[in-house]
Amino acid sequence: MSKYGVIVMGPAGAGKSTFCASLITHLQLNRRSAFYVNLDPAAESFEHAPDLDIKDLISLEDVMDEMQLGPNGGLIYCFEFLMENLDWLTESLDSLTEEYLIVIDMPGQIELYTHIPILPRLVKFLTQPGALDMRLCAAYLLESTFIVDRAKYFAGTLSAMSAMIMLEVPHINILSKMDLLKGQIKNKEIKRFITPDTTLLEDDPAEVAQRKAGLAVEPKSNDPKDKEAVMSGASFRKLNEAVAGLIENFSMVSFLKLDSTSEDSVSSILSYIDDCIQYHEAQEPRELADDEVHAEE
Ligand SMILES: Nc1nc2c(ncn2[C@@H]2O[C@H](COP(=O)(O)OP(=O)(O)OP(=O)(O)O)[C@@H](O)[C@H]2O)c(=O)[nH]1
Numbered sequence: 001m002s003k004y005g006v007i008v009m010g011p012a013g014a015g016k017s018t019f020c021a022s023l024i025t026h027l028q029l030n031r032r033s034a035f036y037v038n039l040d041p042a043a044e045s046f047e048h049a050p051d052l053d054i055k056d057l058i059s060l061e062d063v064m065d066e067m068q069l070g071p072n073g074g075l076i077y078c079f080e081f082l083m084e085n086l087d088w089l090t091e092s093l094d095s096l097t098e099e100y101l102i103v104i105d106m107p108g109q110i111e112l113y114t115h116i117p118i119l120p121r122l123v124k125f126l127t128q129p130g131a132l133d134m135r136l137c138a139a140y141l142l143e144s145t146f147i148v149d150r151a152k153y154f155a156g157t158l159s160a161m162s163a164m165i166m167l168e169v170p171h172i173n174i175l176s177k178m179d180l181l182k183g184q185i186k187n188k189e190i191k192r193f194i195t196p197d198t199t200l201l202e203d204d205p206a207e208v209a210q211r212k213a214g215l216a217v218e219p220k221s222n223d224p225k226d227k228e229a230v231m232s233g234a235s236f237r238k239l240n241e242a243v244a245g246l247i248e249n250f251s252m253v254s255f256l257k258l259d260s261t262s263e264d265s266v267s268s269i270l271s272y273i274d275d276c277i278q279y280h281e282a283q284e285p286r287e288l289a290d291d292e293v294h295a296e297e
């Protein structure tokens with residue numbers, strides 16, 4: 001029996017846990033079964049108590065104390081430990097029927113997505129036919145406020161693309177916290193960021209402001225500590241153009257918009273997830289509950 005799930009990824013603070021919570025609330029309101037898996041050993045408070053929590057397998061605090069590691073090293077250790085104890089996942093997920101949407105909340109450390117091959121191994125394990133056989137959709141969140149800084153937006157898009165290439169499962173990219181842009185940026189302008197392309201660098205507000213202020217077009221110093229010098233000027237622009245060009249050439253990334261505070265927005269993202277994993281095709285027709293029958297009448 002196949003299982004159905006979504007793995008929610010993205011940089012720190014992108015809104016992953018909030019999205020997981022809104023998604024679970026929405027599933028519950030629509031009488032769908034959700035199973036919430038928290039894989040962030042540093043997460044402390046939850047809107048919905050996790051059905052499975054990595055903290056029950058390993059404690060980040062203990063790891064940091066005993067192995068004398070910092071939070072990032074500790075997290076990597078926790079994931080390596082998880083990979084050696086995958087039975088822990090199998091035991092809990094094995095009995096879930098295809099009715100469930102398994103929602104997996106990931107930590108925000110970017111190392112996990114780019115530097116080490118743990119995530120591809122985890123995804124391979126979850127999706128392996130004959131074992132858990134999960135139809136899994138990867139959802140990569142990027143904070144929409146990044147669009148005011150083109151360099152940040154393209155760097156974030158590059159990390160989304162890197163996760164996409166690495167994971168080889170259906171993938172959606174999401175600009176989160178769209179409500180924060182309301183009244184700040186016109187809808188027409190926001191549309192330009194849905195599919196990234198190099199023309200977005202032509203009117204980079206940061207660069208326009210620099211030019212207006214008569215600031216250097218070349219870094220004054222090569223000292224990486226001199227952030228302002230390194231993060232501006234013609235060389236920095238060339239770097240951004242190269243990154244934006246790479247993203248455009250691959251033409252793999254486009255974004256969906258999410259406002260986790262809006263039920264309609266969460267519902268629309270859920271439809272994409274359902275389509276990606278063909279959730280509805282697998283469902284048995286179910287009988288309507290009494291109140292649903294009345295609502296239909
Ligand atoms: N306005 C607004 N704020 C949001 C939204 N989603 C998340 N936030 C806020 O953004 C902050 C970070 O949200 P989290 O859901 O904890 O982000 P995360 O990606 O899980 O963070 P880490 O697990 O630490 O990587 C919190 O203060 C949330 O309340 C949204 O759609 N709109």
Ligand SMILES: [Mg+2]
Pocket residue numbers: 016017018040043105106107
């Ligand atoms: Mg979180």
